[in-house]
Amino acid sequence: MRIVFIGPPGSGKGTQAQLLKDYLQVPHLSTGEMLRDANEAGTALGAAAAECMQSGKFVPDEVVVGIVDQRLSQDDCTTGFLLDGFPRTVCQAESLDRLLAEHDSPLDLVVELDVAEDHLLKRLAARGRADDNIKTIHERFRQYEELTAPLLDYYRGQSILRTVDGVGTPENVYSQVKKVVGDN
Numbered sequence: 315m316r317i318v319f320i321g322p323p324g325s326g327k328g329t330q331a332q333l334l335k336d337y338l339q340v341p342h343l344s345t346g347e348m349l350r351d352a353n354e355a356g357t358a359l360g361a362a363a364a365e366c367m368q369s370g371k372f373v374p375d376e377v378v379v380g381i382v383d384q385r386l387s388q389d390d391c392t393t394g395f396l397l398d399g400f401p402r403t404v405c406q407a408e409s410l411d412r413l414l415a416e417h418d419s420p421l422d423l424v425v426e427l428d429v430a431e432d433h434l435l436k437r438l439a440a441r442g443r444a445d446d447n448i449k450t451i452h453e454r455f456r457q458y459e460e461l462t463a464p465l466l467d468y469y470r471g472q473s474i475l476r477t478v479d480g481v482g483t484p485e486n487v488y489s490q491v492k493k494v495v496g497d498n
């Protein structure tokens with residue numbers, strides 16, 4: 315299955331994708347992880363991305379689309395994948411649709427994790443990643459509302475959006491995620 319997780323920072327996309335990947339036996343693709351790996355590997359792309367990430371801004375669409383295009387063309391993605399943190403803009407979603415159309419393999423499902431902002435702030439404070447400081451967090455929320463939230467309508471229009479209440483233990487949320495995946 316080809317699934318996208320959408321939700322604001324701290325909504326549990328990575329946690330849920332990690333749980334679901336073992337069940338579905340498909341790879342978990344996190345663009346945030348890929349960009350952090352590129353930075354740790356010392357590539358120029360990674361260093362440029364790190365500057366955006368540190369300030370809570372999005373990395374340019376063409377950079378992220380390029381990384382995802384490469385990754386999706388690897389053999390382990392032929393049976394499906396779980397995308398976490400991509401697409402994050404309508405432009406990225408349109409690029410993804412085009413990439414998948416080339417292989418005649420459209421998305422099956424988009425899972426939105428719905429979590430209120432006060433919960434998110436508590437979770438992010440507990441996580442403590444380098445870009446989890448308060449200034450960056452607020453910028454990431456702003457970017458989410460402005461650039462990513464419009465994707466919900468985009469996928470609603472394709473009739474593949476399902477919303478899951480993301481408040482609760484990872485296991486409780488996961489049982490709902492499994493249900494929408496099973497219903498599909």
Ligand code: AMP
Nearest residue numbers: 345346366367371372373378399400402
């Ligand atoms: P994440 O690990 O998904 O929270 O992503 C961490 C940071 O990486 C984000 O705040 C962005 O700066 C950058 N990033 C990850 N995925 C994308 C994407 N699809 N488009 C633009 N920037 C991204």
